[in-house]
Amino acid sequence: MTDAELLLRHEDGVAIVTLNKPQRLNAWTVAMRDSLGQMLAQLGSDDSVKAIVMTGAGERAFCSGQDFNESQGFELTYDASEWVRQVKDFYEIIRGIEKPTVAALNGLAAGSGFQVALLMDYRIGHAGVAMGQPELNNGIPSVAGPWGIFAERIGIARSMDLILTGRLIDAEEAKHIGLLNEIVPPAEVLPRSIALARELGGKPPVALRLTKRAYRQATQPAFDRAFEIAEDAQREAFASGEPQRCMEEFFRIRAARKSA
Template identity: 30%
Template sequence: MNFENILIEKENAISTIIINRPTKLNALNKATIEELHHAFKSLNEDKETRVIIITGSGEKAFVAGADISEFASFSTSEGAQLAAKGQELLFDYVQNMNKPVIAAVNGFALGGGLELAMASHFRVASDNAKMGLPEVTLGVIPGYGGTQRLPQLVGKGRAMEMIMTAQMIDAQTALNYGLVNHVVTQEELLTFTKGIATKIAKNSPNAIKEAIAAVNDNFKDGVNGFETEIKNFGACFGTADFIEGTTAFLEKRKAEFK
């Protein structure tokens, strides 16, 4: 598939998706969300890709929000459908990917941009990053999972304050809140993130897939994450990765997962 709004770069086992709408500060419109869905789906099925990094083009923005012009005239039903479709195609899809997704947050991550970063499995930010959910200034609330994932990451009180004030926080505050795992300079961002991705790529792809599912189930209503962990732990014993990993350990060598 040919993309108009995103770029994909592959380096060894790491694939990087770059949202490329610099004149719009990489804002998410319907077309970009659909392209991102297809890109993630393709890379999830790509046997050579073990880790995916998502970032924005340029130095100003990861994603500066949604494209407001697309939904300014929507009705209540159209608004609900916009949120439902976006969550299905992109935000929930990313969270439940079999492969790890790391958000490299460069610059502004606002509204849908922060929601995309939060849907990723974890985040690394540049020191000039600014994050926030400004939706209430437009008379709406976050619709792509922001009211759910932000409290999970930073706690209810901080999430309520961020959502209700619509204020941005800087990278250091995001680090203190636990919203991002690391803060580095803009110049170091992708190199540093790829360094983490390289470490992940050396480990068992199957075990990582099972771990993602188990951790995610801890946050689902009516699902017992401990039961998922037990089931997925057992499932690992029937895989080639388990045989290679345990054999390599006993033979005192590094495992080579295929």
């Protein structure tokens, strides 16, 4: 365990990482994301760890992405550019793990939480899982995730549907288009994820490592290019003030609902 926001336990060679901020739908701040990246890097280099499972605390969310309480304060163009570079570094850590990774989806996976779930090798969820990319609805250009991570998985037409509408898809649709591998009862999501991770972690390690490395190398050019474009897009968007205005409206509506 690193701190209260991240929990870590080991079970027969499988490391189980839990995002532990259920009151915020397991949304991460920069500090939480950096701590998670450090944890995953250490697990990736630990020979006693054969596979990694990531899940969220509570029953509502795996991860809802960036914590708006923090991103509302991004006012300078430097912040937006640096933010994109930090996200890329974090994603590179996950892409660089040369052992099996499984996302145990216990609820919502949205924004960067959705993207991280897709960076894992396998995704298991239940019928109540919702997944999506609502960035555009919040005034944030949706660039890095679609073109660096999931367009290659579901194609351009489906990617444009998700990023332009910002809609959340249910578990059945997610499974139908290949974003969710298995749907099991809620109580079985984590046990099934651990069992699968243990099974995959028992594969011949050299062949497994080289297979994952080959995938990373083959997809690296598109991944790098997506983040180059995203950095320019985010810098221009935040300079315009549009994301900040959308976030202010989000907080206004949320406050009105709480007071009603």
